[in-house]
Amino acid sequence: MKSKAVRIDRNGGPEELKLVEVDVGDPGPGEIRIRHKAVGLNFIDTYQRSGLYPFAMPLQLGMEASGVVEAVGEGVTHLKAGDRAAYASAPPGSYCELRVMPAKTVCKLPDAISFETGAAMMLKGLTTQYLLRRTLPAEGLQAGDFIVFHAAAGGVGLIACQWAKALGLQLIGTAGTDAKCQLALAHGAAHAINYSKENFAERVKEITGGKGVKIVYDSVGKDTFDKSLDCLRPLGIMASFGNSSGPVPPFAPGILGAKGSLYVTRQTLFSHISSREGCQQMADDLFDAVTSGKVKIRIDQRYPLEQVQQAHRDLEARKTTGSTILTL
Numbered sequence: 001m002k003s004k005a006v007r008i009d010r011n012g013g014p015e016e017l018k019l020v021e022v023d024v025g026d027p028g029p030g031e032i033r034i035r036h037k038a039v040g041l042n043f044i045d046t047y048q049r050s051g052l053y054p055f056a057m058p059l060q061l062g063m064e065a066s067g068v069v070e071a072v073g074e075g076v077t078h079l080k081a082g083d084r085a086a087y088a089s090a091p092p093g094s095y096c097e098l099r100v101m102p103a104k105t106v107c108k109l110p111d112a113i114s115f116e117t118g119a120a121m122m123l124k125g126l127t128t129q130y131l132l133r134r135t136l137p138a139e140g141l142q143a144g145d146f147i148v149f150h151a152a153a154g155g156v157g158l159i160a161c162q163w164a165k166a167l168g169l170q171l172i173g174t175a176g177t178d179a180k181c182q183l184a185l186a187h188g189a190a191h192a193i194n195y196s197k198e199n200f201a202e203r204v205k206e207i208t209g210g211k212g213v214k215i216v217y218d219s220v221g222k223d224t225f226d227k228s229l230d231c232l233r234p235l236g237i238m239a240s241f242g243n244s245s246g247p248v249p250p251f252a253p254g255i256l257g258a259k260g261s262l263y264v265t266r267q268t269l270f271s272h273i274s275s276r277e278g279c280q281q282m283a284d285d286l287f288d289a290v291t292s293g294k295v296k297i298r299i300d301q302r303y304p305l306e307q308v309q310q311a312h313r314d315l316e317a318r319k320t321t322g323s324t325i326l327t328l
């Protein structure tokens with residue numbers, strides 16, 4: 001069988017993304033073959049393309065998609081041919097029509113969730129799930145607590161705004177334009193700070209009456225790391241989970257003591273979804289949040305697979321909001 005796929009032969013800019021035709025075989029033990037209906041675009045795809053996250057070449061990109069299972073390999077019991085399914089998972093390779101991949105992190109997609117929504121929500125929604133549900137201060141987060149969440153109008157961000165509100169948390173979101181701040185507020189953020197105009201650490205201190213927050217969720221990285229530490233109360237947690245502005249440079253741990261015995265963690269989804277059971281539990285929680293209407297998945301950009309270069313350019317130029325999918 002043949003499939004269109006997007007591949008890079010070397011690291012570089014969006015111009016390295018090449019549409020090619022690949023052969024797709026039968027699934028081996030523990031694998032499935034899935035025919036995609038839609039593909040999710042994520043910031044991590046740009047790190048894999050640029051080489052910030054290194055992989056062997058050539059590399060078929062993409063970490064998220066939805067579709068219909070065509071065939072299952074030996075030992076796969078949670079899926080069968082004909083099932084609607086969606087996933088966020090390694091190895092990369094979702095930028096295609098058809099692929100063979102490990103079944104472990106592929107979940108059945110509830111009938112109430114469309115294929116496009118499935119492709120737009122798995123990686124970003126499971127990430128929000130493990131951040132807000134599992135990446136917490138020792139005493140947990142209580143209703144009314146303030147949290148800081150950067151890039152609040154982005155794909156992960158708009159899901160986090162809604163989910164945090166449903167949990168009773170007061171999310172202080174940051175975003176790069178006033179329009180993005182309005183979008184975050186409309187999706188449940190309690191406060192929004194335009195961090196390209198305002199000193200967000202000072203604003204967070206004002207909003208919290210000088211106390212600071214118990215946790216900052218920071219996916220922006222280089223540009224926000226230092227000020228994020230200044231948003232925390234003593235013993236607070238800096239949960240770093242991305243590098244959209246570039247990776248955080250090395251720092252001396254002594255600074256954590258001086259700022260109030262802070263904790264720093266660098267989280268990644270793939271540690272949380274490493275077992276089938278764990279991944280399914282997280283997916284069930286996400287499916288419940290979406291089917292109950294607590295969290296709505298906004299697809300603000302759609303690009304045909306052939307226009308994937310433009311999709312990467314727009315994502316990296318901060319032109320997108322909410323989720324983006326590649327259509328087939």
Ligand SMILES: NC(=O)c1ccc[n+]([C@@H]2O[C@H](COP(=O)([O-])OP(=O)(O)OC[C@H]3O[C@@H](n4cnc5c(N)ncnc54)[C@H](OP(=O)(O)O)[C@@H]3O)[C@@H](O)[C@H]2O)c1
Pocket residue numbers: 041042043044123124127151152153154155156157174175176177180219220223241242243244245246267268269270315316317318319320321322
């Ligand atoms: N570790 C994990 O498990 C995990 C999983 C999923 C996602 N992530 C991370 O979470 C972040 C959000 O992912 P996403 O796919 O939903 O992307 P996104 O938030 O839709 O897009 C990234 C956003 O980052 C902000 N940003 C700030 N400085 C930037 C810069 N110099 N260049 C580009 N963007 C900049 C922009 O929003 P403003 O214009 O409002 O600043 C931009 O829209 C990414 O950093 C991603 O790597 C991590």
